[in-house]
Amino acid sequence: MTFWIAIDGPSGAGKSTAAKGVARRLGFRYLDTGAMYRAVAVGCLRSGVDHGDGPAIADVTRGLDLDISTDPDNQYILLAGDDITRAIREPAVSAWVSAVSTNPECRAELVRRQQAIIAGGDFVLEGRDTTTVIAPTAQVRLLLVARPEARLRRRGAELGAKVDAAQLRDQVLRRDQDDSTLVDFQNAAAGVRVLDSTDLTIDAVQDQIIAWARQAGLS
Numbered sequence: 001m002t003f004w005i006a007i008d009g010p011s012g013a014g015k016s017t018a019a020k021g022v023a024r025r026l027g028f029r030y031l032d033t034g035a036m037y038r039a040v041a042v043g044c045l046r047s048g049v050d051h052g053d054g055p056a057i058a059d060v061t062r063g064l065d066l067d068i069s070t071d072p073d074n075q076y077i078l079l080a081g082d083d084i085t086r087a088i089r090e091p092a093v094s095a096w097v098s099a100v101s102t103n104p105e106c107r108a109e110l111v112r113r114q115q116a117i118i119a120g121g122d123f124v125l126e127g128r129d130t131t132t133v134i135a136p137t138a139q140v141r142l143l144l145v146a147r148p149e150a151r152l153r154r155r156g157a158e159l160g161a162k163v164d165a166a167q168l169r170d171q172v173l174r175r176d177q178d179d180s181t182l183v184d185f186q187n188a189a190a191g192v193r194v195l196d197s198t199d200l201t202i203d204a205v206q207d208q209i210i211a212w213a214r215q216a217g218l219s
Contacts, residue, residue, distance in 0.1 A: 003028075003122045003218055004138035005209060006130040012151025013144045014197045014205060019126040021206045023072040026124070026213070030072040031117055033127030033134065036110050038088035039066055039077050041096040046079075051099050058105035070117065072124075101128065131192045139216040142193040142209065150198045 005022060007015050016032060023030035040061050049056045067078040076085045087093065100106050107129070114134050118125055125134065131141040146154075188194045193212065197205050 002119070003213070004118060004135045005124045005140040005142075005213055006135040006138040007124070007126040007142055007144055007209075008128065008131045008192070009144035010146075010151060012154045013146045014154065014202065015126040015144050017202055018144060018197070018205045018209060019124045020072040020075075021202060022209050022213075023124040025206065025210060026122070026218070028072075028122045028124050029070040029118075029120075030075075031068070031070055031114065031123055031125040032075070033110070033114050033125060033130060035077050035088055036066065036068060036114065037101045037106075037127075038093055038097050039068070039079055039084060040064060040100045040106060040110070041093045042079055042084050042087055044100065045092065045096060051096065054103050054105070057100060057103050058109070061100070061103075061106040061109045066113070068117075070123070132189050139218070140193075140209065140212050141189075141191060142195050142212070143188040144205070145194060145196050146198045 005019075005028070007019050009015050016034075019032075020030050022028070040057070043060045043064050044057055047056075047060055049060055065080040067081075069076045076083060077088060078084065111129065111134055114125070117123075118135060123135075125138075131138065131143065135141070195205065195208060200208075
């Protein structure tokens with residue numbers, strides 16, 4: 001039987017760092033579902049699709065030749081064989097990704113692909129919809145949250161000089177506002193635990209998640 005740990009929450013709450021760390025410590029695979037939306041954004045930009053053309057975005061998504069690593073120690077994402085691991089974090093892609101993530105047909109296609117990936121083993125997966133749509137039967141489901149100032153600080157440290165303060169707020173707070181029109185990741189669904197990472201070290205966050213996994217039957 002597979003064991004899944006699903007982590008949802010707003011941008012900058014520490015989902016990726018926590019998920020990769022837990023996957024390493026448990027010997028699990030890791031899936032960054034948000035990276036797949038960013039890959040679609042890259043595909044749309046390269047195809048010249050208009051930002052507001054929902055059907056065209058959906059078409060790009062369905063035809064996407066996408067390969068994403070599930071090794072927490074060797075993360076990469078390929079688009080038609082081209083390594084776009086760095087490209088998906090560029091500001092132009094971040095500015096585009098909400099047009100992808102709020103497209104219902106795009107979401108449906110990526111959820112289908114994500115569920116096919118995690119069906120193959122023990123996974124820690126993180127990103128929008130993970131606790132309610134992608135893996136609602138996960139043994140551990142949690143909403144990882146943090147105060148806005150902490151989220152901005154963390155994402156700023158991650159992106160460095162690539163963005164200014166206005167771009168940073170747009171990427172973190174505006175993206176959350178856009179996504180919340182389609183997905184409720186601010187409030188925990190029934191059975192989903194809440195973990196506030198604002199004043200916790202990353203080790204403490206991982207320890208708590210692993211403790212919940214043990215309580216859920218992980219040996």
